[in-house]
Amino acid sequence: MGNAFAATSTDSLAQAKQLLNTYRKTNLKVGACVQGKSLSYDATLTHDDVADAFSIIPPEDFNGDVLAEIAVQNRKAVAEDPNNALLAGMTDQEKEIWTQAVNDCSTQIDFEASGGAEGRAKVEEAQRAALASPEVQAASRVYVACMSGAGFTVSLDPYVAPPGIAQGEHGTSEEELALVERYNSAWQICAPPWQQAFDQKLFG
Incomplete structure (x- = not known):
């Protein structure tokens, strides 16, 4: 019984890490697309991204390894969306252009991923x-x-x-x-x- 539990916990942790890596790759692709339009974009993941990815792990699978991995990933991430700082320095028109570019790039990346x-x-x-x-x-x-x-x-x-x-x-x-x-x-x-x-x- 103990071995079966350990295997399940390991699988869940691997799946969460894989999901977070997918988030990271998607952000980088969106960032490259937006930057290709001569606009700035910070692809750094947030703590919310980490929490969302690790939320797929069932409560019974949470253990020291999972908590340690979450701590590691949170140290690599930032508390808030780093693009908020970019938007804060933009005019309303610049915000509209930037937001449209991000939406277009996100749609394109999703289309390709499908x-x-x-x-x-x-x-x-x-x-x-x-x-x-x-x-x-x-x-x-x-x-x-x-x-x-x-x-x-x-x-x-x-x-x-x-x-x-x-x-x-x-x-x-x-x-x-x-x-x-x-x-x-x-x-x-x-x-x-x-x-x-x-x-x-x-x-x-």
Whole structure:
């Protein structure tokens, strides 16, 4: 009886650790996706994530090993969502853009996860179809015209910054910083309509 209990406890602990690792991988994928849109995202897990993963362990399986593992994982995690600090420094418009990007990326990751490699292929195909649609193509031209009106020559892809801006983001001079700030201000006005058209075609 004692051996059977030990085996069950070990299995539950392994399952909880595997679930937490899935949370970690998902957060990292969402983070990479959001950062690919030139936005910031902190993928660090929270104590709530740890508690949720380990909640699958039945009460009768809780023992010293489980409690020790929870303590280890909590030391790696943070008390609150680290992205709250990012949001606190954003304007309402920036928050809206960031939240939309996170939601889009989360939907994309879930879509891919539901079908593995096949799911990823379907997502990429859907994205190509959305980008090639008349609606998104028209929105791309509107975006280019909008940015041109602000003094910037850009490509049809809102998430590809002009070379001068990409270099300026790592600059230190007042001129470089002012240029990047001006670009970001224009982008926050010009990009959302494109994103809305793209999301509408991609997600319906």
